[in-house]
Amino acid sequence: MKSWGSNSNPTPCSSGGRYASVADAAAQQNTEAVIEMLSQGHRADIQDSDGNTALHYAAWFRLDSLLTPLLEKRARPDIPNNSGECAVHWAAKSSNVMALDAMTRVNRALLSMRDCDGFTAFIVSAQTDNCPVMEWMYLKGVSLEEQDDQGRTALQWACHKGNKKTVQWLLSRSASIVHRDREGMTALHWAAMQGHTIITEMLMEVGAVDLLDVPDCSGETPIELAMRKNKRTLVMAFHKCQIFKLLFGRPHLFQNNYASLFLGFVAFNIILFAFVVAPGIAARNPEAVMTWSILMGLSLLLWVQCLYSDPGWLQPRTINSQSHLMGKDPAKTFDVEQPIESQMAHCDNVLQKLISTCDGEAPQLMKLELEQNKYNYQRQLLREARKRLEEGCGLGDPRSPALGESQPLIAAGFNDAGSRQAQLDRATVTLHERERAAGDSLGRARVEHLLAQGGGEYLSFVEKGDFKQVCVICRTVREFRSHHVKEQGRCVHRMDHYCPWIDNSVGLGNQRSFFVFVTLMFATVLYFYYTVFLYFFDTVFPEISRGSFSELLQSVTSGSLGAEVQPAPS
Known part of the structure; x- marks a missing residue:
């Protein structure tokens, strides 16, 4: 041995x-x-x-x-x-x-152990773009809104790092885009400062367009941050989203610029045909005018059908709007003097509003999420109180009289430093116990909710860590030839490709209509060139043979379009 x-x-x-x-x-x-x-x-x-x-x-x-x-x-x-x-x-x-x-x-509470910067395993996974492990921890009851020592959440770190897949996963689990860190910055502030255009578009889709004019503690909005970093393209995109939100009620008409470009080309061709080509050939070739008009009309109808068709989604959409978290004025949900207490009060207001809109009883899962989020803020209050005690500034009253009892774990009266430290220690232990109980309850509720939706097979793969067999964003088992479309945040059965011209994926559900659209559009383009050929033979060439075309060309080149002016006879 x-x-x-x-x-x-x-x-x-x-x-x-x-x-x-x-x-x-x-x-x-x-x-x-x-x-x-x-x-x-x-x-x-x-x-x-x-x-x-x-x-x-x-x-x-x-x-x-x-x-x-x-x-x-x-x-x-x-x-x-x-x-x-x-x-x-x-x-x-x-x-x-x-x-x-x-x-x-x-003890699942060990998943929330923090390092010297306050980073938990969940936040570290967000920084390294490891959303499959985050999904595993999520099902064990880990809070989406865990905060480091600077009050930054996993969503804010993912936006700062430019981790697109993790941002998409967090938004699919409704991670809050309203939360502010100690500097008063939202996830949109961090994405704008780093110039991550795709991530800002993801945030806009769930309602972050209402946060574009919200300043941080230094008074800078996401638009001003992008301008200061010379991200002019991003600034233009922000202003476009604001205009579209005002006109159409949504930040984008399409998810990319190619669909808008397609409509622009179609409009240009229709105007050119209607005011130039058609008047020149209608007398001799009326059937050509009618044929091209029918082809273009059918092409546009098929384009609209492909735009709104179901390409074969495997699961319902998991990324939803967070407009219910905004409030009437998002800037008023954060107080620079009391950043933690004001956000706790906003969480309470959201819960009360949810209860009022759900006939007096909010969904159990939502209530547990908000309760766990409140514990995250209470931990920040305890940390601030401990920091003040260590600096010798006195503990003060960690409760806000204006907002009510935001930290019920600490009493208001203290006699000396020893009793203050003991009070903080007891409050910390109590908070850890409550966090552990809330995490266990939330983990069970999340699993039960997933099983109720028929996700038993998906859950078994996640439990084993076999993430190649599943899509953690759509919460579905990958089928043969199915793929996740990052532009739309959903999985498509028998996906062929994502077509930016129709602003939609091409899969099992719309392959035939897409093929007919492409074929008909190709025929429309060819027939347009045929009508242009007829226009030259019916209008342009006869004008050239009569000389009128050359006279017009000579007048234009000589700079005179009228008859020569002669002096009057005396």
Whole structure:
């Protein structure tokens, strides 16, 4: 039997050498050494020079065979390294769902462990564009609105990083576009500042056009931020969205510019034919005028049919408008002096409005989401109170008299620093217990809601981490030849391609109509050239033969279109 000792100068790179700790053996991915050292009584929680434990490396390198032995030896997944990251963070970074499940099965609240910057595994996954792992954590009860120490959510980080797929997933789960961080910036502010045009379009589709004139704490709106960063194209797009919202009630007529360009070309051809070509050939070739008019009319009808047809959606649309979160004036939902309390009050107003519109009872899932979001804000209040206490500024009253009891976990009266610290500790423990209970309830409610929609097979794939078989945005199992259309945020059965000219996907549901449209449009174009050929033979060439055309051309080139003026006889 090999002996894995703990001398002060180990040689971890040698298979027959000695390791200083279980963590060093795991860092070299030597599973045999780790298991042998655990059997000899070595501590499973010992940290290396970087503060990492064996669980960190088992999660990062996907050493799944080490998870059970380490956890049986009471290895703790909540031990932070020198950067404040615990093993749960590393498992999320490596998309190791098996490790996440094993380490948090007893206590799902470990999924919300924070590093030195307040980043949770959920926020880290948003920063790395890892929405499949975020879906797994979402079904375990993790809040969509988890905030780091600066009050930034996963949606804000995804918009800042330009992670389009994660932004689309978060919007499909109704992550709030109204939330503000400590600087008063929304997700739209961050996307505009970084110049992420596609992400701003996603946000506009769900109602962020109403936030274009909302300033942050420094008084800058998303339009002003884009202008300051010299994103002039984005500024023009913002103003266009505002105009379209005013005229048509929506920020876009089409999801791309090609459909508008198609309509422009069609309008130009119709005007050219109606006022130039048709008058010149109608006398001799009336059937040509009638034929082209019928072809163009049928082409436009088929274009409209393809535009609004169902290409074969696998699931109903999951990305919906968030206009109900805006309020009458979105700028008034945030108070610079009380940023946390004002947003908590807005959440309460949204819940009350939801109850009033649902005959006195809001959906249970929505109530749990808003309750969990309130705990996120209460955590920020506790952090602010602890920060003031550490700075020696006094704890003050963390409750807002104007907004009512926004932090019910802390009493108003304090005598000395010791009692204040004890009060904060008790409030923190109470909040963690409530967050854990709310997360468990929310996770069960989300799973039950998914099962009620017939998502049992989808759920089994997500639980196993087999994300290649599913689409986490549409919440559906991938069928043969089905694909997710990022332009529309939905999966299409037997998808062929996304056609920007019809602003729609081409799939099983509209392949035939699309083929007929393309064929008929091609015939319309060819027949238009035929009518132009007739126009030249019926109008242009006869004018040339009579000389009138040359006279007109000579007059134009000489700069005179009238008869020469002669002096009057005396």
